[in-house]
Every structure is written in C-alpha cells, then in structure tokens.
Amino acid sequence: MKSGSNLERVILSGNPAVTAELGPPMSADGSEIRHKAKLLKGFCDAANITDCQTAVVRISSIAGAVIALQEGLEPVMQMTCRDRNRIAIQADLLGAHALGLRNCLCIAGDHQKFSAAGKLKGHPGAKNVYDVDTCQLVGILKKMRDEGLQQGGDKLEVPPRFFIGASWTPGGEPLDFRPVNLKKKIDAGADFIQTQGIYDIDIFRSQMEKIRAMGLHERAAILGGIIVPRTAMMLKYMDSSVAGVSVPKSLIERMAKAKERAGDDKKKAKEYQEEEGIKIAVELIHQVLETPGVKGVHIQAIEWESAIEKIVKSAGLYPRPVFE
Amino acid sequence: MIVGSQKPFDEIWEMIQSFKKILVLGCNTCVAVCHAGGSKEAEILSEMIKVKAKQMSHSIDVNSMSVMRQCENEYLDEFMDNIKSTDLVLSMACGVGVNFLSDKINAVPVYPALNTSFYGGVPKEGLFIELCAGCGNCILHLTGGICPIARCSKSLMNGPCGGTDKGKCEVSKDIDCAWFLIVERMKLLGALEKLYDVQPPRDWSTSFHGGPRKISLEHIKAYEEQQGGQIR
Numbered sequence: 001m002k003s004g005s006n007l008e009r010v011i012l013s014g015n016p017a018v019t020a021e022l023g024p025p026m027s028a029d030g031s032e033i034r035h036k037a038k039l040l041k042g043f044c045d046a047a048n049i050t051d052c053q054t055a056v057v058r059i060s061s062i063a064g065a066v067i068a069l070q071e072g073l074e075p076v077m078q079m080t081c082r083d084r085n086r087i088a089i090q091a092d093l094l095g096a097h098a099l100g101l102r103n104c105l106c107i108a109g110d111h112q113k114f115s116a117a118g119k120l121k122g123h124p125g126a127k128n129v130y131d132v133d134t135c136q137l138v139g140i141l142k143k144m145r146d147e148g149l150q151q152g153g154d155k156l157e158v159p160p161r162f163f164i165g166a167s168w169t170p171g172g173e174p175l176d177f178r179p180v181n182l183k184k185k186i187d188a189g190a191d192f193i194q195t196q197g198i199y200d201i202d203i204f205r206s207q208m209e210k211i212r213a214m215g216l217h218e219r220a221a222i223l224g225g226i227i228v229p230r231t232a233m234m235l236k237y238m239d240s241s242v243a244g245v246s247v248p249k250s251l252i253e254r255m256a257k258a259k260e261r262a263g264d265d266k267k268k269a270k271e272y273q274e275e276e277g278i279k280i281a282v283e284l285i286h287q288v289l290e291t292p293g294v295k296g297v298h299i300q301a302i303e304w305e306s307a308i309e310k311i312v313k314s315a316g317l318y319p320r321p322v323f324e
Numbered sequence: 325m326i327v328g329s330q331k332p333f334d335e336i337w338e339m340i341q342s343f344k345k346i347l348v349l350g351c352n353t354c355v356a357v358c359h360a361g362g363s364k365e366a367e368i369l370s371e372m373i374k375v376k377a378k379q380m381s382h383s384i385d386v387n388s389m390s391v392m393r394q395c396e397n398e399y400l401d402e403f404m405d406n407i408k409s410t411d412l413v414l415s416m417a418c419g420v421g422v423n424f425l426s427d428k429i430n431a432v433p434v435y436p437a438l439n440t441s442f443y444g445g446v447p448k449e450g451l452f453i454e455l456c457a458g459c460g461n462c463i464l465h466l467t468g469g470i471c472p473i474a475r476c477s478k479s480l481m482n483g484p485c486g487g488t489d490k491g492k493c494e495v496s497k498d499i500d501c502a503w504f505l506i507v508e509r510m511k512l513l514g515a516l517e518k519l520y521d522v523q524p525p526r527d528w529s530t531s532f533h534g535g536p537r538k539i540s541l542e543h544i545k546a547y548e549e550q551q552g553g554q555i556r
Binding site: 043082114115167196 | 516523524
C-alpha cells in the first residue's frame with residue numbers, strides 16, 4: 001500500500017468508495033469541524049477538508065484535517081497551488097504527515113478574485129503564488145513519497161506517504177482536451193481522482209468512454225462528483241455560473257416543481273426541495289456508479305453535512321467497509 | 325512594448341503640489357505609443373497642472389519637454405543640465421525611465437506620472453493587451469506562441485484549470501482562457517501532442533524571483549573598458 005489510508009484500503013478492496021466534504025469555518029473555534037465530523041463519521045470513507053475554498057480565509061485544511069482525525073473521521077487534506085510556494089507546500093506536507101494525515105488532494109485553487117462569488121469580501125487584492133501547478137504538485141508528492149526526495153533533490157529521512165488525489169472537470173472546456181488533462185495528472189502520479197459535480201450524466205458517460213479507451217480508469221481510482229442540490233435556484237446557478245457544470249433542464253424543473261408544491265409556505269418549500277434534492281443525488285450516485293470505470297463517489301453537501309447520512313443510506317452505500 | 329497609463333490627476337496633484345518648479349518630462353518611445361506619456365501628453369499634463377495651480381492660487385512654475393527615451397544615457401545626456409535645474413521632475417516614462425533618471429540625477433526628485441502596467445501588444449487602435457511576463461525562460465515554442473505565464477491567471481503550465489467557461493477565464497468574462505486558446509492553436513498547428521507531456525516545476529530564478537536581473541553583453545563591456553568608459 002502506498003499510504004495505508006482508509007480511503008486507499010476501501011479502493012483496493014473493490015468496494016465503491018465514498019468521500020464527502022467538510023468546509024471549515026471562518027472562525028478560530030474548531031468546534032464546528034468537530035460537529036460536522038460527527039455528522040459524516042461512519043457515512044464516508046474519508047472527507048475532504050477544503051483549503052480556503054472560494055478563496056476565503058477559513059481554518060486551514062491541515063488544522064481542520066487534524067481536528068477531523070481526532071474525531072475519528074479520516075480526512076483528505078487539500079492543498080491549493082494558490083497560496084504556497086514549493087517550500088511552504090513541502091514543509092506543510094511533512095508536517096501534515098507527522099500529524100497523521102495520509103490523503104492529500106492537489107488542486108489549483110479558486111483565484112483570489114473569486115471571494116465566494118462576490119458574496120463575501122474575500123481578499124481580491126491578495127498576491128497569489130502558483131509557483132507550481134496541479135500536475136507539478138502531484139509530481140512533488142509522488143517524488144517525496146516514492147523517491148524520498150524533495151522537489152529540489154534533497155533527501156528526506158522519512159518520506160511522507162500520502163495517497164495522492166487530483167480533481168478533474170469532465171464537462172470542462174475544451175471538452176476534447178479534458179481526458180488529456182486527466183491523463184497528465186495520472187502520469188504525474190495521482191492515485192485517486194475526484195470529479196467536479198456531475199448532473200449531465202451523458203457528458204460524463206461519453207468522457208468516461210474516452211478515459212476507458214486510454215486505460216486511465218485502471219491507473220487511478222475515479223470518484224464521480226455529486227453536488228447535492230438543495231434548491232431550484234442553486235441548480236440554476238450551477239448551470240449558468242459554475243464552469244464545467246451543466247444541469248439538464250429536467251432536473252431544474254423537478255426542483256422547481258417541488259418548490260411550487262409548497263405554495264406560499266416557505267418552510268415546506270425548503271423541506272420539499274431538500275427531499276427532492278436528496279432523491280436527485282441518490283439517482284445521480286446510481287448513474288455514476290453504474291458507469292464503467294468509476295470506483296466511487298465524492299458527495300458534496302455544501303454547508304449541509306447532515307444530509308450525507310440519508311443520502312448514503314438511500315444509495316445503498318451503508319454501512320461503510322471497516323478494516324482492522 | 326511597455327504599456328502604462330496616466331495616474332489619476334488628483335493623485336498627481338497630491339504628490340507635486342508642494343514643489344515650486346516642476347519639469348514634466350515626456351518619453352517618446354513605448355509610453356508615447358500607448359498615449360500615456362509622450363510629448364503631447366506631457367504638454368497636456370503640464371497645462372492641467374497650471375490650471376489647477378491657478379485654481380488653488382498656488383504659484384508653481386511648470387514646464388514640459390520630452391526625450392526619445394528616459395532609459396538610455398545617449399538620449400538624456402545632452403538635456404541633463406536642463407532636466408537638473410528644477411525642483412521636481414515629473415516623469416511620464418515607465419518605471420524604468422523613472423528609476424534610470426533618478427539614479428542619474430540623484431539630487432532632484434523624480435516622481436512617476438504613470439502607472440506602468442505590462443509588456444503588451446496593440447491588437448487595434450486604443451487597445452493594449454498583456455502578452456509577456458518577462459520571466460526570462462521562454463516556452464512559447466511549446467504552447468503555440470501563447471504564453472501561459474502571462475496570459476493564464478494562474479500561470480498554469482499543464483493545461484486549463486476547472487475554471488474555463490465558454491473559452492473565458494474564471495477571473496473575468498473579459499479575459500480569454502489562455503489554455504483554451506493554446507489547445508485550439510495547437511490543434512490548428514497539428515501539434516496537440518506537444519501538450520501531452522507533463523511540464524515539470526519551472527525554474528523561476530530567471531524571472532524576478534531570482535532577484536533583480538541584469539544582462540551584460542561581454543564584448544561591449546570589454547570595448548567600453550578599453551575606452552575607459554563604464555557600463556551602468
């Protein structure tokens with residue numbers, strides 16, 4: 001085994017893997033992470049602890065991941081290329097490993113201008129780093145783990161043994177280059193892949209056909225991304241404004257109908273939409289898992305971690321495998 | 325060329341108002357092309373300062389002149405006496421000119437009238453776009469002549485991030501995604517497979533990250549030394 005992480009064990013066992021996501025708070029108090037970890041524990045094999053997602057300052061991924069670990073939830077720490085140069089990245093990787101972390105997802109990170117899509121002030125005037133890009137970051141983790149060498153060539157007494165992850169946007173542009181994007185990340189050393197949210201199953205299926213033809217599904221474990229819809233408005237927003245995500249009209253209409261059914265009752269409107277959203281998520285999980293070459297799902301219930309239990313159970317993915 | 329734009333007039337006024345004698349010094353190369361700091365702009369700015377000074381009942385002696393380039397001795401030397409005999413040089417050159425002139429005259433302050441922005445091209449009249457980051461390690465032969473360092477918001481080297489949307493960058497709908505352009509160009513050139521190899525981490529020491537840079541042409545240096553001259 002490369003890292004010995006629970007996620008790696010589940011994937012090796014041949015069971016469909018389930019990862020979830022936990023967003024750390026804009027607060028110096030870690031109790032929210034403990035609370036969210038309790039909601040996710042037992043219902044996923046590992047949970048991503050996001051690294052200042054949407055370019056907003058939050059408890060760091062590494063610190064959040066250690067708190068999750070203390071609560072018995074296996075974390076996937078995230079490392080963006082936005083905020084650290086290769087010196088800081090490698091120092092943090094050594095520290096993270098020393099603290100017991102074993103999974104790391106390498107991502108470019110939202111540009112600092114994003115600032116939660118303008119909902120928060122963020123730090124649009126920040127200087128970014130991008131010393132290395134995602135492929136290069138994956139390569140650095142692999143070199144550290146497999147060769148015991150830093151990127152610059154110095155030896156590591158004890159190499160960090162991470163299960164290396166990368167993201168993939170199957171529906172991103174240019175569509176015909178996206179399989180190449182994935183291949184490069186896998187060539188660089190990615191062990192597992194978490195995809196951007198999938199709503200348009202046809203696009204995903206056709207991209208996976210190319211992935212299988214290239215044999216990539218056998219070289220890394222691809223976990224299809226599921227972003228649990230919560231409102232009709234959210235689905236519309238995802239469709240119009242989130243790069244690489246397109247939402248079929250039929251799904252938006254289903255959510256809109258759920259809202260209409262509640263009439264003027266706002267509480268019910270929320271309840272009905274959430275019910276429908278969970279149903280949609282479960283259907284998508286089945287469709288993604290039925291796609292040949294897929295090894296699991298990455299379920300994101302953004303700021304709605306309490307939904308994971310129901311989704312995982314309804315999808316027939318509970319209980320999660322346990323290893324000694 | 326180097327592209328810059330004039331600072332807001334209020335900011336310029338704020339920095340210069342305490343001086344009695346001001347020389348507005350235009351630069352007739354790059355910044356003249358982008359209509360920011362050539363002789364015409366120097367004259368206009370000097371008039372604006374005069375009008376403002378009158379409005380504020382300030383007595384300021386403002387003159388303007390221009391040189392071909394503020395970054396080379398040969399264009400400055402013959403005007404140095406003139407340039408030095410002022411309380412302030414308000415330079416309309418790029419930051420290179422301001423630095424070069426400051427180093428050269430030392431005892432008189434040289435203030436910037438422009439914000440120097442980037443190395444760019446002029447796709448059409450009145451439009452300037454950034455095309456090079458001056459990183460000192462060119463890879464344009466690998467990317468179809470489109471620079472991912474200068475033109476990708478994340479300076480990615482191995483393909484687009486997940487933020488590409490309808491050919492545009494996640495930072496703004498007004499910015500083309502450089503990697504979208506690169507992929508399309510490489511298809512056109514029949515060289516897409518050049519993008520298949522993973523590009524390793526870059527050596528940024530050739531860029532500013534290696535500290536301020538210098539290029540010295542040894543044969544010219546030797547000649548200058550022979551002549552008893554000095555290269556800056």
